[in-house]
Amino acid sequence: MDGKTVYYLPYRGEGEESFYKRVAETAEAQGWWDFLQPRQLVGVKTHFGEEGTEGFVSPFFFKLLASSLKKRKVLGFLTETATLYTGHRSNAVEHLQLAYRHGFTYDEVGLPLIMADGLTGDEDVIVPIKGKFYTHVKIASQVAKANALIVVSHMTGHALSGYGGAVKNLGMGCASRKGKLSQHAVAQPVIKTKKCKGCGLCLRWCPRGAIRLEGEKAFIQKEVCIGCGECLTVCRNGAVGFDWGETYERFQEKLTEYAWGVTQALRGKLFYITFLMKVTKDCDCMPAPLSRIVEDMGAVAGRDPIAVDSAALDLVERKAGRPLSEIAHAVPYRVQIEYAKELGFGQPDYRLVEL
Ligand code: SF4
Numbered sequence: 167m168d169g170k171t172v173y174y175l176p177y178r179g180e181g182e183e184s185f186y187k188r189v190a191e192t193a194e195a196q197g198w199w200d201f202l203q204p205r206q207l208v209g210v211k212t213h214f215g216e217e218g219t220e221g222f223v224s225p226f227f228f229k230l231l232a233s234s235l236k237k238r239k240v241l242g243f244l245t246e247t248a249t250l251y252t253g254h255r256s257n258a259v260e261h262l263q264l265a266y267r268h269g270f271t272y273d274e275v276g277l278p279l280i281m282a283d284g285l286t287g288d289e290d291v292i293v294p295i296k297g298k299f300y301t302h303v304k305i306a307s308q309v310a311k312a313n314a315l316i317v318v319s320h321m322t323g324h325a326l327s328g329y330g331g332a333v334k335n336l337g338m339g340c341a342s343r344k345g346k347l348s349q350h351a352v353a354q355p356v357i358k359t360k361k362c363k364g365c366g367l368c369l370r371w372c373p374r375g376a377i378r379l380e381g382e383k384a385f386i387q388k389e390v391c392i393g394c395g396e397c398l399t400v401c402r403n404g405a406v407g408f409d410w411g412e413t414y415e416r417f418q419e420k421l422t423e424y425a426w427g428v429t430q431a432l433r434g435k436l437f438y439i440t441f442l443m444k445v446t447k448d449c450d451c452m453p454a455p456l457s458r459i460v461e462d463m464g465a466v467a468g469r470d471p472i473a474v475d476s477a478a479l480d481l482v483e484r485k486a487g488r489p490l491s492e493i494a495h496a497v498p499y500r501v502q503i504e505y506a507k508e509l510g511f512g513q514p515d516y517r518l519v520e521l
């Protein structure tokens with residue numbers, strides 16, 4: 167399989183479990199795992215979903231994947247990293263407890279769970295790159311030490327990166343906490359006091375304790391804020407704004423450089439599957455009732471994360487009949503793809519093979 171090839175498995179309404187079975191059988195039939203060798207330590211990177219979310223890829227799929235890896239005598243493990251925000255995934259203990267509640271147990275899936283960045287998200291490996299922003303990136307240790315990585319993503323919209331797919335799963339999802347901080351440090355929010363209802367939700371999600379209530383209104387201490395954007399995403403009253411200027415682009419370029427660094431650490435031994443099911447406006451970090459922005463569409467897979475993301479976006483937009491910025495967040499959303507091409511990290515031109 168060359169990097170240009172992106173496999174597309176359309177969802178035919180057969181039910182989720184049947185669809186996951188078809189993906190797993192297709193993976194075997196098409197030799198997606200032929201690049202793996204017996205006894206290699208292979209990470210399976212996914213998102214276990216924040217408390218209250220439902221869009222994450224089902225443990226059932228990973229059970230099927232585990233079975234394929236075991237047949238090949240591959241030593242697979244599920245892996246994730248800590249979040250910056252103070253939800254239920256900011257340290258390994260709470261993160262694993264949540265993953266177990268969502269069904270990602272060894273009994274259920276058959277893969278051990280190993281937090282890639284340690285107990286508190288600070289264990290990383292420095293990977294040199296030649297980017298515009300970075301000469302080196304800080305990648306979660308256990309991802310960098312793996313022999314190969316299978317990146318299983320859930321396509322969503324995203325308030326800062328426009329969309330979340332393979333590149334985001336790599337760049338943000340495989341960065342240590344310091345790496346995540348560095349990517350986010352580009353802009354700061356402002357509270358629109360007329361709209362703020364003083365509900366306090368943003369205080370609970372702010373990873374830095376940068377927000378306090380003054381009277382009935384949120385107030386941000388600018389010297390403490392790291393510009394992570396969690397308050398923007400979590401506020402349901404439209405009371406947080408960002409003076410982004412060019413920072414959507416800068417954030418996404420930094421994210422892309424981090425993703426590039428992960429692929430360099432793994433010397434190209436990666437494979438990507440992105441599910442276009444339960445596509446929501448926000449990513450699986452946001453605890454919101456499931457609300458699809460487009461019908462369930464299936465999955466795309468390939469060896470080039472840029473080709474896979476590009477195909478995923480095109481398919482979603484074709485189905486919706488509108489650009490992603492009209493059905494999710496009105497932000498520039500193809501920067502990851504365009505910048506990756508400029509870096510020589512991947513190619514957005516793909517050959518879609520429908521299976
Ligand atoms: S979440 Fe929004 S409405 Fe609630 S306190 Fe924060 S800014 Fe105000």
Ligand code: SF4
Pocket residue numbers: 354355371372373374375376377386390391392393394395396397398
């Ligand atoms: S952008 Fe700043 S104020 Fe908002 S959640 Fe992040 S650190 Fe807190």
